[in-house]
Amino acid sequence: MALRPVHVIIKALDASAVGRFWAEALGWSAYSPGVTTYVGPAGGLVWPDPVAVGIDVVPVPEPKTAAKNRVHLDLATASAAHQTELVARLKALGATPVDVGQGDVPWTVLADPEGNEFCVLEPRETYRDTGPIAAVVVDCADPRAMARFWGEAMDWTLHEVTDDHASLRSAKGVGPYLEFLRTPDVKTVPDRIHLDLLPYPGDDKAAEVARLRALGATDLDVGQGDVPWTCLTDPEGHEFCVLAPS
DSSP states (O other), X not given: OOEEEEEEEEXXXXXXXXXXXXXXXXXXXXXXXXXXXXXXXXXXXXXXXXXXXXXXXXXXXXXXXXXXXXXXXXXXXXXXXXXXXXXXXXXXXXXEEOOSSOOSOSSEEEEOTTOOEEEEOOOOGGGTTSOSEEEEEEEESOHHHHHHHHHHHBSOXXXXXXXSEEEEEOTTXXXXXXXXXXXXOOXXXXXXXXXXXXXXXXXXXXXXXXXXXXXXXXXXXXXXXXXXXXXXXXXXXXXXXXXXXX
16 A cells, blocks of 8 residues: 655646646646646646656635745756756746745746745756656655655655655656755745645555554645545645545
8 A cells, every 4th residue: 555646736826827837837738627727748638647746736815925835846957058048938937036045056946926936956967867847845844754754655765864854756766756855944834835645546545544644644624625635734734635546
């Protein structure tokens, strides 16, 4: 029994506009099969895609309130010239430079049109084959504890764990990393960005949710009502959802 991440959920006032931005940013396509805007590799709306972790932009009435999101995306680049070109293109699409206290670093910190921070990384060998999203990065107090929980929750492989940083990736060696970064700030508001997890075909969702609770997950009521997915938080309070197999 295990789960796999299939969506990065981004909450937005204008889901269609933010979805279009991320589709252009990643070189993917935007699809609006319902109230949300799904962003994934070109070729049609394929969900869940076994290779790509897509982005699902969900409309909400509340604007971003946190000074800095505790979950963000890192984008991969293949060369210094690619990094420069990508940053310029993203600015033209509506991204803005932001200062989150990063200082003099080789990566560039930007925000999407609704203020969600992300990083355009300098070329790194680690991310040469991830696709456009290098990593989903989660700020936390204890990367080791987060790696234990998420490593048990999912079928991804642990690649690195220290007091300051931990990373996991699909055992298939494809797609982005999930990384946990030790930070001094604390969570004060609901995450603007979170993961959706999905059981494998034939696995029982209720059993998976029970297993997550035993690992330290907590039930979460965000007013979702009677829906086929289950909302939970991890041991540090980051929200995530377990979807029902379709």
